[in-house]
Amino acid sequence: MFCYQCQEAAKGIGCTIKGACGKTSDVANLQDTLLFVLKGISILNTQLKEVGQGDKAANKVVFDGLFATITNANFDHTAFVIRIKKALKFRDELKGKVAAAGLLIGDHDSLHWTAASGEEFEAKSKEVGILSEVNEDVRSLKELIIYGLKGLAAYAEHAYNLKHEKQEIFDFMMEALAKTTQDLPVNELIGLTLETGKFGVDVMALLDAANTSAYGNPEVSKVNIGVRNNPAILISGHDLRDMEDLLKQAEGTGVDVYTHSEMLPANYYPEFKKYSCLAGNYGNAWWKQKEEFESFNGPILFTTNCIVPPMEKATYKDRIYTTGASGLTGAIHIPDRKEGEMKDFSAIIEHAKKCAAPTQIEEGEIVGGFAHNQVFELAEPIVEAVKTGAIRKFFVMAGCDGRMMSRDYYEEFAAKLPKDTVILTAGCAKYRYNKLPLGDIGGIPRVIDAGQCNDSYSLAVVALKLKEIFGLDDVNELPIAYNIAWYEQKAVIVLLALLHLGVKNIHLGPTLPAFLSPNVAKVLVENFGIAGITNPDKDIKLFLEEA
Ligand code: FS2
Ligand code: SF4
Structure with missing residues (x-):
């Protein structure tokens, strides 16, 4: 196995024996092979789509398959063997449709390889796993795109379950996955990475509409x-x-x-x-x-x-x-x-x-529910607080929590922030500070929780609204700093979405992704001001000095 898709990649390089997440090598190998077959399906269905004959059944096969390979989603060996068998069968049906449409079937191995047993599926991963791409920059960009697509697929699945779907999103998911099988130059892969961010915004907007139309707008x-x-x-x-x-x-x-x-x-x-x-x-x-x-x-x-x-x-x-x-x-x-x-x-x-009631481990309450609609209702006092200087700066601390000791940084950072600052959060990163007594600013809580990781979209909508209210040309002129914690691939699509929206100078921690090659990291630093973290005191000083 070789896997480096999450923040816990062993030694900051990649897991090779067993994942720190608990993923065993057999499951990791099966995931690689499933991804390979999904690429074949994506190639075929993209061909069919181009002649107006795309098969809608491909949507679920691909988004559900991608979702199952996200960190911490599925550890079941048998479930992956079954998924691969079904995917191979589905791929062969698509091949029949491609041939019937008078189209040529390409020669990529993902279109022709076949096998029937779990052992063979596992063995195939040696040829098709992450390291099969030898150029480290190309590998880095392709994996960045694939991880973005995994996050996108997860959000698309939640929206789909609420009967919200957009074929353009599924089409892009398959087109992009198909392109990762091609020899594309680095600049095209960079373009595809940014385009993935655009569809990240679209899928989060879709999920937001799905959730709020079904269950109402979150409220405080x-x-x-x-x-x-x-x-x-x-x-x-x-x-x-x-x-x-x-x-x-x-x-x-x-x-x-x-x-x-x-x-x-x-x-x-x-x-x-x-x-x-x-x-x-x-x-x-x-x-x-x-x-x-x-x-x-x-x-x-x-x-x-x-x-x-x-x-x-x-x-x-x-x-x-x-x-x-x-x-x-x-x-x-x-x-x-x-x-x-x-x-x-x-x-x-x-x-x-048949079970006993839960044993109490905490008591009290936490406050949340500040998705975009609720924040807009509170916009007046917030804008006023910014104008009077009662709020000096907002800190977007969205993203993930995790078990690494180095994540204590985020609790310390939140606790040490000056009292005239407000944290905007979404995702499970909030648990590092949502129970701290951080107080409020004139009734505005100092931790504003928009919701799940996909509700980072809400934070972006709020930022764009503030830009409009303050009559600014650029979202980066707002008094908002971004100190984001990441762990898995949903955070990757959130990051790419923020980049697409033009957000610059995002600090990412607790470590930068192992899948970023030095050259790809350089592109992100030079074009988007992406940076890591150091220690809370130093970083707070740096953030407060920034415009
Ligand atoms: Fe927590 Fe991070 Fe939400 Fe995951 S916010 S570890 O991407 O899906 O959760
Ligand atoms: Fe390692 Fe993360 Fe991959 Fe799990 S998901 S095997 S911890 S890199």
Whole structure:
């Protein structure tokens, strides 16, 4: 195996024996081979699309496959073997359609290779894995594009589950994936990287529309972080449609539902607040699950990535359920919903009834729900506070949390920020400071949480609105600094989206991606002012000195 797609890549180079995330080499190899077959499908369907015969079924095969390979999404060997078999079958059907359309089938290996067993699938990864591209700059750009596409695919899947889709997004996803099989010059790959960012904005806007049209605009909310006395289910990941189905089925059964990690923002949506079984948020960011799932006592539902494979001795091993693109060997996988129906969560609800209520680990409330609509309603006092100097600067600290010690930086950074600054956040990075007593500025909280990682889109919309209100020409003239923490590939698409929107001087940490070659990193530094982090005191001084 060789994998360097996330921030935990071993030694800052890449994982070669086993992932720090828990991914075993067999699963890593199968993921490489699945990606290879998805490239073949993308080539064929792009050909069909060009003659107006694109197959819509390809959309889901590709976005779901890409999503399954995101860090911490799916650790299930068998699930990947099945996915590859299905993908090969689907690819061959597309080949038939390409031939029937009178088009030539190219000679890329992803169009012709075939095999039937898991062993053969694994063996193929040696030829088609990341290192098969020998030029390190080309490899770096191609992988940057692919990781952006993985994030895009995840967001597209959530929107799709809410019946929001845009064929242009799927078309781009496949066109770009197909192009990664070609010998393209570096400047074209850079162009494709930036274009990926454009579609990143589009997909986040699509998901925003899907979420808000289904569940209302998030509103300022106090979320309980203590516990009640009922047995309960903990729901993690990002999929709001799964959240809805679970709440509907749990309501009135005596079983409560708590959110974990990236599902916390579900508590901000008016439609979800109507359910009395929604009891609040339990615990912190994804990486704390080993302790928090023990004390939760009830079953846990993973709707997407955010899985940490449990230790052998973990007591919660038999309480894990997965659904959608997520998977874990030994966990119970809840199948997709049938057209017009809900997913069937009855097994997990029945399981919960036999469990003890959660053990309290915290008490109190946290405040969130500052997505763009809510912020616009509060725009007047915010703009006034900027004009009077009560707010000196905003710090976008969106992104990811993770288990590396070096991430203590973000807690320290937030705690040390001067009291006339406000943190704008989205994603699980917030858990580093959303429980700190940072206070408010004239009633405006010093931590403004827009929601999940994809709600970084909300922060961009707010920035663009402020630019308009202050009559500025450039979003970079606003008193906003960007100190973003990244972990996995959704953060990659968020970053590319921000670059597309013209945001400059983003600081990225706790380390720069291992997949950026020195030359590619140089391009990002020179053209976009991307930088790393040092220590909180030095960085705060630097940010405050910037215009
Ligand atoms: Fe947390 Fe980062 Fe959200 Fe992940 S915000 S680790 O991209 O999908 O979650
Ligand atoms: Fe390593 Fe990250 Fe890849 Fe897991 S996802 S194998 S931790 S680089």
